Amino acid sequence: MSVIPLEQWPDRLSAAVIRAAAGGGPFRRAVVLREVDSTQDAALRLNAAPGDVIAAWEQTRGRGRLGRAWSSGARGAAPAQASDGDAPPGVAVTFVLAPERSERLALLAGIAAAEAVEAHLGRPVGVKWPNDVIVDGRKIAGVLVEQDRVLARVGIGINVRQRDWPADLRAIAISLSQAGACVDRLVVMETLISALWRCWMATNDVLKEAFRRRDLLTGARAVLRHDGREYEGLIIGIDPMTGLTIETAKGRQVLPAATTSVVQVQADGFTRA
Ligand code: BTN
Numbered sequence: 001m002s003v004i005p006l007e008q009w010p011d012r013l014s015a016a017v018i019r020a021a022a023g024g025g026p027f028r029r030a031v032v033l034r035e036v037d038s039t040q041d042a043a044l045r046l047n048a049a050p051g052d053v054i055a056a057w058e059q060t061r062g063r064g065r066l067g068r069a070w071s072s073g074a075r076g077a078a079p080a081q082a083s084d085g086d087a088p089p090g091v092a093v094t095f096v097l098a099p100e101r102s103e104r105l106a107l108l109a110g111i112a113a114a115e116a117v118e119a120h121l122g123r124p125v126g127v128k129w130p131n132d133v134i135v136d137g138r139k140i141a142g143v144l145v146e147q148d149r150v151l152a153r154v155g156i157g158i159n160v161r162q163r164d165w166p167a168d169l170r171a172i173a174i175s176l177s178q179a180g181a182c183v184d185r186l187v188v189m190e191t192l193i194s195a196l197w198r199c200w201m202a203t204n205d206v207l208k209e210a211f212r213r214r215d216l217l218t219g220a221r222a223v224l225r226h227d228g229r230e231y232e233g234l235i236i237g238i239d240p241m242t243g244l245t246i247e248t249a250k251g252r253q254v255l256p257a258a259t260t261s262v263v264q265v266q267a268d269g270f271t272r273a
Helices: 006-022 039-045 102-121 185-201 204-214
Strands: 029-036 052-059 090-097 126-128 132-135 138-147 152-159 221-226 229-238 243-248 251-256 260-266
Touching: 006 029, 006 052, 006 185, 029 039, 039 052, 039 090, 039 152, 090 185, 102 126, 102 132, 102 138, 102 152, 102 185, 102 204, 126 204, 152 185, 221 243, 221 251, 229 251
Parallel strands: 029 052
Antiparallel strands: 052 090, 090 152, 126 132, 132 138, 138 152, 221 229, 221 260, 229 243, 243 251
16 A cells, blocks of 8 residues: 655645534644654644644654653554555644543543544444553554643544554554554544544533443453552443542542543453553
8 A cells, every 4th residue: 555645644634624624623724744753742832722733744752641652663663564665654643622621631532533443444442441542452542631721732643554563562552554454644634633523522421422332441450540549459430521430459439530540450452551
């Protein structure tokens, strides 16, 4: 499959943004960058405004949640396909939105990423709370929400054309192409823009139901961290807008979604948070 060149990105992404805006979506402008450290930081440097969609052909220092790095899989990984030249394999895009409740932004972005992946894969995917998109037990997309009083920066990374991974990621990461969907990154971004527009317009109840259908954490044993303390037990319910209920040896606890993180999951397929 040949790669759609960077020159086509500005027009195609602008058209996707205009379609979304015409349908009531929150986007106004697409900004395409050839190489950035992180699209999250580029949004700040560019003084981005709500409605901007910042897409990078190549991201060299992507960030993940909880201070982790987000690797596009390029470093140390085999080239995607000989005919593809050396185009990077992942989607890295930051949607700049007006600030709102962080639980809702995390939820809507995770569902949008899941829907975009499903559209190309043709089968349902799982979501590991809060918003890791999981295919065949491995992570295919992740979401980073950062916001202040003025701007929300919703960063989404999707693995698209990776054929291999550095050793430390091999057991836990997967791409669309590894899962059987050979698709161009630009096409995935177009799908993501419409998915995010739909999810942004959806009510919390619709989003919670979309999460419930894909929820992989409920029913698993896990270690959660909240307020400096760790809680180990069985996750018995998740309301992504409010909290997680965990049955521990000392009893049942409800931990707030906004300030709780997953330390470890003991379930088939993925064991690292
Ligand atoms: C995670 O799963 O921990 C979140 C990963 C988020 C990665 C995306 S890629 C676009 C945006 N820019 C970044 O530096 N991070 C996010």
